Amino acid sequence: MCAFSTFATPFSSISYQFLGATPDYWCHVSELMEANWTQEQIITFAIPLSNLTGKREGCLMHNYNYTSAAQLGFNKVMSNIPSVSNIDDTLLACSSRVYNTSQYESSIVTEWDLTCDRRALYSTTSSVMQAGTLLGSLLYGHLLEAIGRRKTVLFSSVSSILTSALIIASHNVEVFIFLRMLNQIFDIGYYMGPVILSCPLLYEVRFTLLNFVY
Template sequence: MSYEFLGATPDHWCRVPALVEANWTEEQIIALAIPLSNSSGKREGCLVHNYNYTAAALRGFNLTMSNVSAIRNRGEELIACHSRVYNTSQYKSTIVTEWDLTCERRALYSTTQAMTQAGTFFGSICYGHVLHRFGRRKGVLFACALSALIGFLITAAPNIETYIFLKFLFSAVEFGCYIGCFIIAMEVSSVSQRTYVGSFYPVPWSLGYMILPGIAYLVRPWRWLQAAFSLPLLFTVFYYWMLPESPRWLILKGKYNKALELLKRAAAINRTSLPSHHAIIKAMENIKHKEDTSRMKHRFGGSVADMVKSVMRYMFLLLVTPEVRVRTLVVFCLWSISTSIYFGVSLSSYNLRYNQKNRVLTLIIHVFLKNQFQGDYNLDAEMAESRSRLHQMADCRSEGVQRRAKSPTQATANSRALAPYSCALG
């Protein structure tokens, strides 16, 4: 939720150049030029009184306030302004204050978060194939390195367009870190352990979520705050020595000896013994043969045209297979609804901050829906092992756990991309 701090919107009001040049104080400018909102009782942030401020600057504050009608222009009582002044007492700088993302430019503010979720959607589609072709470990290492690089590049964004583009790229590759590690964790776990592994997997994410406001409190300028958020990514360099490849991927690629080495290392750590090498290699060959046989039945080849046909076949199966259709529609609907509520509440939580009951309700919604998210991840991953692999995503080359893990993300990314605009509308 760095969006809430990097894009925080402090109190603001219209800039009146004529009065600023006349050395009026902020209090004097607000008292004369900025009207009160009828709905909130606060000063308007996008409207200003339709006065002749050049004449007001010449007359002075006291004389002007004694006879305001003398400087009133004909026409509308209130008019829109095109530049603002921001209260920097709480936030020294944010992307909103730097690029003036309020009023008529508010859509750009929502677009920053929408493009972040669009990047997640793009990454969920593309990165599964990267993890399959090059391996889970290499895919994760590449994604983590690129995430760190882009994270620090964001701090140097010269304009809002570049910032949005970099956030899109960051979300796309950062998804590779998350889902790649999740797939490895699930594939190295036994069936009985996957529920526990999947449940504890987001714990570091939750801890980071709790620490994030404290970091934002200590680091106020948004560029330095972005650098602080990107700094932990440098520690992923230790993945190079600590992160193993998925034995399942090695087996399906025919790299039996490397898979056997990993199994030996796991057996040593768990203080258990393995069957004979011949028996293990034979079992690996059987697993690969079964997977290859299933895969050949449901793919055409390796060309781009074949990939497109495979995708269309998958979508067609969703429409004509009753059991798959019902389950898919239920999962997509649940994910979309839950995500809309979760991110809608998260992104508009500033509207609830003055009501203690609303804050408690917000916390309950966060806890309940976040647990549901991870539960659905676990359920989808478990279903991938118990159901046939006829309905592979993309080019039918991603294994079941990988496919099921990224499918909910594609469902939620659409809702998450629309949530900021929903909040902006009210």
């Protein structure tokens, strides 16, 4: 059980690397999409290159008259961009994005748009894991002694399974973050309990065998 707990628990933290995968993304330009422009055409026309990275911006787009551009069509507008440009050549922050689903079909980032001004929520989903580890360590240090190790491990295991199922059904990122922290707290419970119960016995047996051999 000691080996199982130390093997299974890290998967809860590692899973974040897959749940939070972030594909390439660009601004959603509704006028051009409704005009059936391809994604490549929209990116070429509407999405500027970053001066720092040399790649297309993910949170900014040109300040163009996209209604007029949609009426003219891609080929005509590319040959005369000033006709749809505003006087000030500023960049606009977009409110929604399009994601490259060929890289990752779905993740919490694409589902809840955790980029640009919402990127802080993405970081929070990772930070709460560490907060759950801290709270779980403080809580279970007392519970393991107060109500017994076996009861605590069983309670934590069942609670972890239930919260894992609820995480899958989360309908918004705030609920997801809260449940991830609860799940991490319960994971610490079934990690600490078996370690205290089983590991000392295993170490004693190993030490005895080593003394017998040598």
